[in-house]
Amino acid sequence: MMELNATPAPSADLIKDVSEQTFVQDVIEMSQTVPVIVDFWAPWCGPCKTLGPALEAAVTAAGGAVKMVKVDVDQNQGIAGQLQIQTVPTVYAFWQGKPVDGFQGAVPGSEIQAFVDRVTELGGGVEDSGLADAIIAAEEMLVAGEAADAAQTFAAILEEDTVNVAAYAGLVRSHLALSDLEQAEAILNGAPSEISDLPELEAAHAQLELAKQAINVGPLAELQAAVEVNGDDHQARFDLATAMHAADDAAGAVEQLLELFRRDQSWNDGAAKAQLFTVFDALPANDPTVLNGRRKLSSLIFA
Numbered sequence: 001m002m003e004l005n006a007t008p009a010p011s012a013d014l015i016k017d018v019s020e021q022t023f024v025q026d027v028i029e030m031s032q033t034v035p036v037i038v039d040f041w042a043p044w045c046g047p048c049k050t051l052g053p054a055l056e057a058a059v060t061a062a063g064g065a066v067k068m069v070k071v072d073v074d075q076n077q078g079i080a081g082q083l084q085i086q087t088v089p090t091v092y093a094f095w096q097g098k099p100v101d102g103f104q105g106a107v108p109g110s111e112i113q114a115f116v117d118r119v120t121e122l123g124g125g126v127e128d129s130g131l132a133d134a135i136i137a138a139e140e141m142l143v144a145g146e147a148a149d150a151a152q153t154f155a156a157i158l159e160e161d162t163v164n165v166a167a168y169a170g171l172v173r174s175h176l177a178l179s180d181l182e183q184a185e186a187i188l189n190g191a192p193s194e195i196s197d198l199p200e201l202e203a204a205h206a207q208l209e210l211a212k213q214a215i216n217v218g219p220l221a222e223l224q225a226a227v228e229v230n231g232d233d234h235q236a237r238f239d240l241a242t243a244m245h246a247a248d249d250a251a252g253a254v255e256q257l258l259e260l261f262r263r264d265q266s267w268n269d270g271a272a273k274a275q276l277f278t279v280f281d282a283l284p285a286n287d288p289t290v291l292n293g294r295r296k297l298s299s300l301i302f303a
Contacts, residue, residue, distance in 0.1 A: 029139075039068065
């Protein structure tokens with residue numbers, strides 16, 4: 001069995017500044033495996049200068065069971081507006097991609113500690129921080145193209161925690177990266193019932209469905225050429241979107257499906273709209289591609 005290191009992460013790994021470009025990765029994706037506290041602050045905010053260090057101290061003391069990011073609202077007005085931040089300091093806790101707790105303004109140290117304790121419990125406490133670190137390492141392996149090593153790490157995590165939904169989803173994505181769709185489907189079908197309906201595995205189901213479809217579409221260049229020759233070749237455009245998604249261009253796939261929906265909403269029993277929802281399900285809920293795609297789809301529906 002692979003040994004998982006439960007040594008707490010150094011504070012430099014626990015607390016970082018983020019921007020609009022890294023928010024999805026450092027908050028939405030990270031919170032799938034460990035709770036993330038987000039401190040919205042500004043350089044001109046007096047209370048922020050007291051609250052921030054107090055939060056950092058409590059997060060560091062939690063020993064890796066919770067992470068923290070700091071967002072300068074002056075430099076990241078898009079994120080602040082999207083989350084309706086009206087005043088600073090504002091603090092949110094994210095767990096599994098969603099804000100689940102929070103407060104505004106300066107609060108006493110006892111309330112800060114109580115808040116961090118509540119957030120820590122969401123992820124199972126300090127004793128699970130080693131598994132969380134292992135999941136982060138496995139995700140980094142996937143990003144680096146080391147899918148076989150990632151699969152081995154996710155499998156080792158599941159030996160320690162048989163209902164770890166992040167590890168199950170990661171194991172499925174590892175086998176998808178290895179083009180082993182049969183094994184990916186077997187893993188999904190074998191997931192414990194208590195986690196089978198959680199968002200992470202629903203996303204994995206959508207990713208598997210898109211990977212299956214990609215097997216039957218033609219080369220990307222040929223499909224692009226077909227659409228350029230005849231913009232009303234709906235099947236070619238639908239297949240082009242599938243091929244683009246398989247080539248890690250989810251944003252391009254969404255744009256093609258939106259164009260198909262604009263041209264003919266009812267084509268193939270509304271296939272463009274259904275496929276858009278599958279692509280959305282395969283991505284984190286707060287991914288910019290999802291947010292922009294849903295907004296554009298709503299505009300087309302209610303135009």
